[in-house]
Amino acid sequence: MPGKLIVGYDGSPAARRAVDFAAAAARAQDASLVIAHVLEWSPYSFLTKEEIEERHARRRDELRRAEDAVIAPVRERLASTGLKVETMIAYGHSAEKLCALAGETGATQIVVGRDGNGGLASRMFGSTAGSLVQIAPLPCTIVP
Amino acid sequence: MRLFHAFLAALAAFVASALPAAAQSIDAAVNAAFENATGWYVNLIFASLPGTNIPWIVGWLVIGAFVFSFYFGFVQFRWVGHAIKLVKGDYSDPNDAGEVSHFQALATALSGTVGLGNIAGVAVAVGIGGPGATFWMILAGLLGMATKFTECTLGVKYRNEFPDGRVSGGPMYYLTRGFEERGLPGGMILAVGFSIFTILGALGGGNMFQANQAHQQIAGVVGDFPGWITGVIFATVVFIVIVGGIKSIAKVTEKVVPFMGILYVLAALVIILANIDQVGTAFARIFEGAFTGLGVAGGMVGALIQGFRRAAFSNEAGIGSAAIAHSAVKTKEPVTEGFVALLEPFIDTVVICTMTALVIIISDQLVVDPETGLFVTENGQIVTQTGSSGVALTSDAFATAFSWFPVVLSIAVVLFAFSTMLSWSYYGLKAWTFLFGEGKTKELIFKLIFCFFVIVGAAVSLDPVIAFSDAALFSMAIFNVLGLYFLMPLVRKELRSYSARLKSGEIRPVKH
Numbered sequence: 001m002p003g004k005l006i007v008g009y010d011g012s013p014a015a016r017r018a019v020d021f022a023a024a025a026a027r028a029q030d031a032s033l034v035i036a037h038v039l040e041w042s043p044y045s046f047l048t049k050e051e052i053e054e055r056h057a058r059r060r061d062e063l064r065r066a067e068d069a070v071i072a073p074v075r076e077r078l079a080s081t082g083l084k085v086e087t088m089i090a091y092g093h094s095a096e097k098l099c100a101l102a103g104e105t106g107a108t109q110i111v112v113g114r115d116g117n118g119g120l121a122s123r124m125f126g127s128t129a130g131s132l133v134q135i136a137p138l139p140c141t142i143v144p
Numbered sequence: 145m146r147l148f149h150a151f152l153a154a155l156a157a158f159v160a161s162a163l164p165a166a167a168q169s170i171d172a173a174v175n176a177a178f179e180n181a182t183g184w185y186v187n188l189i190f191a192s193l194p195g196t197n198i199p200w201i202v203g204w205l206v207i208g209a210f211v212f213s214f215y216f217g218f219v220q221f222r223w224v225g226h227a228i229k230l231v232k233g234d235y236s237d238p239n240d241a242g243e244v245s246h247f248q249a250l251a252t253a254l255s256g257t258v259g260l261g262n263i264a265g266v267a268v269a270v271g272i273g274g275p276g277a278t279f280w281m282i283l284a285g286l287l288g289m290a291t292k293f294t295e296c297t298l299g300v301k302y303r304n305e306f307p308d309g310r311v312s313g314g315p316m317y318y319l320t321r322g323f324e325e326r327g328l329p330g331g332m333i334l335a336v337g338f339s340i341f342t343i344l345g346a347l348g349g350g351n352m353f354q355a356n357q358a359h360q361q362i363a364g365v366v367g368d369f370p371g372w373i374t375g376v377i378f379a380t381v382v383f384i385v386i387v388g389g390i391k392s393i394a395k396v397t398e399k400v401v402p403f404m405g406i407l408y409v410l411a412a413l414v415i416i417l418a419n420i421d422q423v424g425t426a427f428a429r430i431f432e433g434a435f436t437g438l439g440v441a442g443g444m445v446g447a448l449i450q451g452f453r454r455a456a457f458s459n460e461a462g463i464g465s466a467a468i469a470h471s472a473v474k475t476k477e478p479v480t481e482g483f484v485a486l487l488e489p490f491i492d493t494v495v496i497c498t499m500t501a502l503v504i505i506i507s508d509q510l511v512v513d514p515e516t517g518l519f520v521t522e523n524g525q526i527v528t529q530t531g532s533s534g535v536a537l538t539s540d541a542f543a544t545a546f547s548w549f550p551v552v553l554s555i556a557v558v559l560f561a562f563s564t565m566l567s568w569s570y571y572g573l574k575a576w577t578f579l580f581g582e583g584k585t586k587e588l589i590f591k592l593i594f595c596f597f598v599i600v601g602a603a604v605s606l607d608p609v610i611a612f613s614d615a616a617l618f619s620m621a622i623f624n625v626l627g628l629y630f631l632m633p634l635v636r637k638e639l640r641s642y643s644a645r646l647k648s649g650e651i652r653p654v655k656h
Contacts, residue, residue, distance in 0.1 A: 041242050043233050043248065044248075046251050046252070046255070046399050047251075047398065049566075049567060050394070051391075051395075052472045056305075056309050057308055057310055059242040059243055
């Protein structure tokens with residue numbers, strides 16, 4: 001069975017490096033790619049009444065913006081490689097959602113980038129890459 | 145920006161006119177004018193039932209809650225477990241992530257109701273009605289859960305989805321559309337009546353009362369100073385948020401207020417646990433007081449009225465405001481939001497209000513005659529250790545355990561008041577746009593009126609204003625509850641259908 005690599009992608013330079021790495025690996029293994037963009041979201045956050053009223057419309061806008069600004073460019077960039085590429089946009093906790101999407105798509109590997117500056121914030125709250133290492137149900141590659 | 149300058153100019157004019165020297169006479173004039181204009185109405189709303197001293201409006205809310213409890217087979221007890229699962233997200237479709245969750249709808253509704261009612265209202269109830277008022281308050285809270293269930297199910301079922309993707313609803317929509325669907329006349333009349341009183345309630349109980357109490361609290365900590373100063377500051381911040389559209393302030397409030405609520409509950413829990421040996425006695429006093437009054441004015445009935453009245457005030461069941469807050473949730477089943485909403489009076493009244501009451505009782509704030517074991521009363525109020533009432537009574541009770549608590553409580557009261565104001569500016573605006581239509585200028589007019597009343601509320605501490613606020617808030621319930629009686633068969637249909645599909649396994653928890 002050919003492999004399938006799922007890449008966590010948010011449009012950042014680190015994420016682009018992860019895509020490049022995954023694309024090279026996929027070509028070598030004759031695998032396909034899944035590019036997943038996770039919009040950070042918690043159903044337990046507190047919203048104001050106006051935010052609640054506008055949430056449905058905002059979500060629509062956010063999905064459209066994510067498609068135009070994040071997913072479309074990377075799809076274009078990968079078009080020339082000839083690889084089989086799926087893309088998806090989802091809401092949730094980045095690391096958890098990525099693992100869930102990996103399960104749903106039947107991926108065999110997870111690839112993410114990291115920006116490499118382990119600042120105070122990531123020390124306190126953790127980073128996506130850090131959490132993935134802890135919870136990933138699949139082999140996980142972290143691209144520096 | 146030009147608007148902001150105009151507003152500042154208006155503020156300056158108002159401030160100048162309210163200078164201390166003139167304030168006295170202005171106060172008196174406003175007082176008299178207001179009382180003349182609204183006194184008859186307040187008397188009408190709070191008139192006693194013939195042969196009793198129970199205000200009919202309190203009876204109206206309680207009877208409504210009884211009817212809904214029986215009609216839906218005590219939904220508040222049978223479905224509470226399911227409600228908690230819904231809030232946890234056990235039944236939420238993962239593909240709907242990014243839409244309003246049950247938890248979020250409940251949290252925003254709670255932020256509108258948890259506030260001064262839980263802190264000041266309970267102290268008023270216990271201070272007049274004695275510990276026994278707590279029993280009736282809890283009972284009213286438990287019954288009110290069924291009312292909330294009914295109104296919030298309808299709120300979602302008949303909500304409005306605007307072409308631009310916004311979602312909002314409330315009694316004005318279910319009263320019109322629900323009545324239409326049942327082929328009944330008069331829905332529009334009820335909706336218009338409800339909207340008018342929502343606007344008045346928003347300016348009164350949801351605004352002036354809050355500004356007034358916030359000022360009292362601040363003055364209590366830093367010493368007395370003119371109310372209009374607090375009013376101008378509050379009005380400016382409210383203006384910045386609702387007119388200037390600076391969402392970050394609202395967002396910060398929305399995030400800080402839940403933590404204030406949790407801190408308040410924790411502090412109360414610590415006091416209760418530290419005095420766990422007295423909790424049995426406290427509950428004995430609550431039960432005894434509920435049926436004998438323990439010497440309070442009006443005896444058992446006095447305790448009952450205070451308990452019921454403050455519960456209704458605190459959890460707003462039947463008032464209709466919650467139906468507005470809950471209506472934007474993402475669900476295909478309106479009844480699920482009804483289940484979630486019934487948790488609201490439970491958290492607000494049965495848990496938080498009871499804790500306040502317990503702390504006041506345990507800390508022995510209420511003076512008891514050692515010979516008779518009855519409470520000592522004066523002018524209808526129970527005499528307290530420090531002579532305080534309202535927020536100050538709660539503050540004194542907490543201070544017996546934590547001397548620093550009054551400061552925290554002051555911050556909490558101010559934040560609660562502010563978040564309640566923001567909530568009611570929203571409810572009022574929704575009623576306003578229902579009556580006058582949507583539009584930037586129309587909405588701006590309401591928002592400016594709202595800001596102006598913040599100043600009025602903080603500046604003039606007038607009993608008639610407060611009485612009118614209460615009356616307007618309760619008047620919303622006349623139209624809302626009347627409508628609910630006609631629409632409850634629709635809710636029962638939803639409940640039965642959902643229940644059947646849940647049993648057959650058609651509706652299942654989603655694996656996460």
